[in-house]
Amino acid sequence: MKKLVVLGGGESGVGTALLGKEKGYSVFVSDKGTIKEKYKQVLIHNEIEWEDETHTVDKILEADLVMKSPGIPDKVVLVNKIRKKGIQVVSEIEFASMYTNATIVGITGSNGKTTTASLTHHILEQELEVGLAGNIGDSFAKQVLEENHPNYVLEISSFQLDDIMKFKPHIAVITNITPDHLDRYDYKFENYIKSKFRIAENQTKEDYLIYDADNEVIVNHLKRSPVQSTLLPFSIEKKIENGAYLDNDNIILTVDNKQFIMPTANLALEGKHNIKNAMAASTVAHLLKIRKQTIRESLENFQGVEHRLENVLKINKVQYINDSKATNVNATYYALESMDAPTVWIVGGVDKGNSYEELFPFVNEKVKAIICLGVDNEKLIKTFGNMVDIIVETQFMSEAVKIAYKIADSGDNVLLSPACASFDLFENYEDRGRQFKNAVRNL
Incomplete structure (x- = not known):
């Protein structure tokens, strides 16, 4: 019986495990983090062997085929060992x-x-x-x-x-x-x-x-x-x-x-x-x-996608817009380009080596205040500090939204478009977007 090892017990991992079992593989799912309860239940129910919070390397190296979650970089020691042994590594796709x-x-x-x-x-x-x-x-x-x-x-x-x-x-x-x-x-x-x-x-x-x-x-x-x-x-x-x-x-x-x-x-x-x-x-x-x-x-x-230039609410004639899915500068470029009113911009998170230069014309033209929402905002403050009158930093979404509420005037936009990954303060961009929407609804 061929052995399939699945690295990562998330959506793609558990899906692969189920399909692999059906196609006659003996399947082993291994996740260095914690597997979510709903996925554990699926694995248990289907009698698929799994482990979390560890990788049993010897067992993994017995695989005929490895499916690795897209979140695991190639540079990881374990992946190197698997490849050195000549075991084929594929994606779920x-x-x-x-x-x-x-x-x-x-x-x-x-x-x-x-x-x-x-x-x-x-x-x-x-x-x-x-x-x-x-x-x-x-x-x-x-x-x-x-x-x-x-x-x-x-x-x-x-x-x-x-x-x-x-x-x-x-x-x-x-x-x-x-x-x-x-x-x-x-x-x-x-x-x-x-x-x-x-x-x-x-x-x-x-x-x-x-x-x-x-x-x-x-x-x-x-x-x-x-x-x-x-x-x-x-x-x-x-x-x-x-x-x-x-x-x-x-x-x-x-x-x-x-x-x-x-x-x-x-x-x-x-x-x-x-x-x-x-x-x-x-x-x-x-x-x-x-x-x-x-x-x-x-x-x-077509109604559009959640967390992508999503109109949340209008309060006191101020439009609140959730663009949490803008996890890179180019996405934020499109967001700022489409703003047709003075904008309070909430930005920040994990910088992936960003260059913010392409945003300068829009910031000069449309952005009246910047709220930096991240663990490390130094680069943002250095880059945009001289372009806007108001630049503040916070590490809480609820606070960011309250500050925006105070700054914004009738007819303005408040835009969450972070241009960065979310992992410093949030679970993922969806979590960040949901927190923004909840904070707006609680104003």
Whole structure:
């Protein structure tokens, strides 16, 4: 009996364990942290062997195959030992894809992938049976086991792509590439770019790559390292013959000489970046033969993603906006760009080697006060201290919101858009966003 060891007992780990057991592996789940109670119960109920708060190295090294959680860096000693022994290490995406013949849409990028994946799924589910998985929702492996949809939309991070071998989406989307997570890539942007492009490395000319043609990083990489796939770019700056572009506030999409036109005024989501997300999602839907009318209606009624420029409440004519999912500078760039009123900006957290320069024009133009919410705010204070009249720091969300309430005048925005990871003060960006919303509701 082949042995599958799963490192990490979270959503993707437990999903992989269940699928592995069903496919005849003897499975062992090992987590250096604590496995959440709900996942422990699933493992116990399915008689899958597990351990937490430790790794029994000898037992792990008996594996024929290891699935490691995307949160575990390659540099970890244990992972090095596993690789030295010649044991294959795969991601959940790779493992699950071995057991499905579904049509897969894979979406990656530094920003916009959750919104694009959710929007794509929203359009497709009007006419197709389709699952949504990857970095979002229920585990892909678990869905392959329990629901076995004929189609999947997968939101895929670079960490998940680092451990693929044969994984190949029929349609791949790269929303954009900007510096992020460089701490995991030896601080070399080039390594991170290559990691994102792995989404297309096994594609053939029968497959499609949809990408942002305004993103120089992507365009230059394609020139240097061409892919096999059929290219369908999208742009809001230039005319595109095959793909999507913006013409007088209309999205014009051309695939195989068929055209689709959508006025951007009717899009439910606001902001330039969401025009691009809509272009990517429409291109996917078009390739999968969704009716034009369905695509239009879906783009008009899509509600957006929690923690992504989410309007929470209006109090005393001040709009409170939760953008906790902005865990890097480029995401915050889009948030500040879309502000149309003086803004009190709550920022901070774990800095991943950020450069804040691209935000300067917006901060000068739109930001009236900055509230730094992090354990170490020195860099933020040094960077923005001279640009705004008010800059304060706190380590409590409730306090940050109370300060914002005092500073904001009628007609202003209060924006939580941290540009950083959340792990210094919060469990994750969802926890940070929920605390913000609760604090606003308690004002």
